[in-house]
Amino acid sequence: MNITQEKTGELNALVTINLEPQDYRERVDKAIKSYSRKVRIPGFRPGMVPKGHIKKLYGKSILLEEINTLLSDALNNYITENKLEILGQPLPKNDQDREYKWDFEDQFSFSYELGLAPDFEVKFTDKDKFTRYRVTADEETVNDRIRNLRRGYGKISNPEESAEGDVINASFTQLATDGTDLEDGIQAEGSLRLELVDNKKILKSLTGLKVEDEITIDLQKAFKEDAAHKVAHVLNIDEETAKELKSDFRMKVKGISRMEEAELNEEFFNKVFPEGDVSSEEQMREKVAGEVEEVMTSHADNRLQSDMYNRALEKFKIDLPDDFLKRWLQASNDNIPAEQIEKEYDDFAKNLRLTLLENKLLKESGEEVKSEDIIALAKEKIAAQFRMYSPNMPLPEEQLNEYAVNFLQDRERANQLFEEIRSRKVFEYLKTLVRITEKEISYKDFLELK
Secondary structure, three states, rough: EEEEEEEEEEEEEEEEEEEHHHHHHHHHHHHHHHHHHHHHOOOOOOOHHHHEEEHHHHHHHHHHHHHHHHHHHHHHHHHHOOOEEEEEEEEEEOOOOOOOOOOOOOOOOEEEEEEEEOOOOOOOOOOOEEEEEEEEOOHHHHHHHHHHHHHOOOEEEEEOOOOOOOEEEEEEEEEOOOOOOOOOEEEEEEEEEHHHOOOOOHHHHHOOOOOOOOEEOOHHHHHHOHHHHHHHHHHHHOOHHHHHOOEEEEEEEEEEEEOOOOOOOOOHHHHHOOOOOOHHHHHHHHHHHHHHHHHHHHHHHHHHHHHHHHHHHHHOOOOOOOOHHHHHHHHHHOOHHHHHHHHHHHHHHHHHHHHHHHHHHHHHOOOOOHHHHHHHHHHHHHHHHHHOOOOOOOOHHHHHHHHHHHHOHHHHHHHHHHHHHHHHHHHHHHHHEEEEEEEEHHHHHHHHHO
């Protein structure tokens, strides 16, 4: 067997494997012998079918299978032994000028295209400055959170007149341009949440309504963002149809629902905060603000990490074998049109560059992702999930270990945890290299950052 490699570009290579009969003959003979013991052919006793007969009937398919296995093993071993860092998987190169007899005496030559990972440098120093935001819970955010909690534990009432924040159950009839019912138009029963209505003029027309009242409404104008999605929900139609709607609707009120907010009393505090550390509105506000800021800490870290990665992609050149990768994606996903792969390639390439960046930094840091790290994170996530349902009954360690083992049986989940840990370790390492300044910012302003 002879294997050669030819560089066909900065990040492309062609590996050619040449096989002589002596390279595959023993494997094929062994496979034929094994096949003769297993196959059942009329006229022959089990296990007594002559090898020559097996070779005549199945020889070519056995030869093809063994050649494919030999090629795969040889290529993988060559890549490992030569420490080639490849992207994607090798692509067989079609050679239409070469034909084989498959008569067990052929000399074979097969070539494979490789996409090679780029060699690049990442040099962050304390001259690279980044901002880490310390998000504070402003009064408006705390008020909104408390309002939602009170509604979640409140009671539904049916007032005589609608007001902002109510839900109106109504029938909707599509109208023609002259205001009459549109023939074969949309007729639907639906619910309209007034808190979602952005148009102030339309919102005003929806307040003070009673059951059986009728108004004319332009649903498209009622909403500012995601109008098609919201109209589709109100009328129970698909978004594409909702997007094309231009006509008004006659809306007839069938009912009004209002979520009465729960009173701020001991019963409410005990339900929302079963730990028993809240017994007044002041304590509740402190608790809610703390929870909001705790959640936003992880969002601020994500923002900082994203800023670092984007700076790296701008500052350090990470080339890719784009043409090869597109062809590999097409070969690996033959059910996806080439146009779609081309359209989505930039996102794929960015994610690949980020993966290469993280691998580079992880290696540079001297850290590694260990199996015990993955198990610990799995247990952390499982325990957190159980606390949501049974906050006062933690899982026993033995049971937690059992759940973690079962959780990690799913390869995709295990890979996700691996990537999360790798990302954490890289982030911690990056923070030791650059200069980070803290800046206090309100929750609302943080959400508006670009």
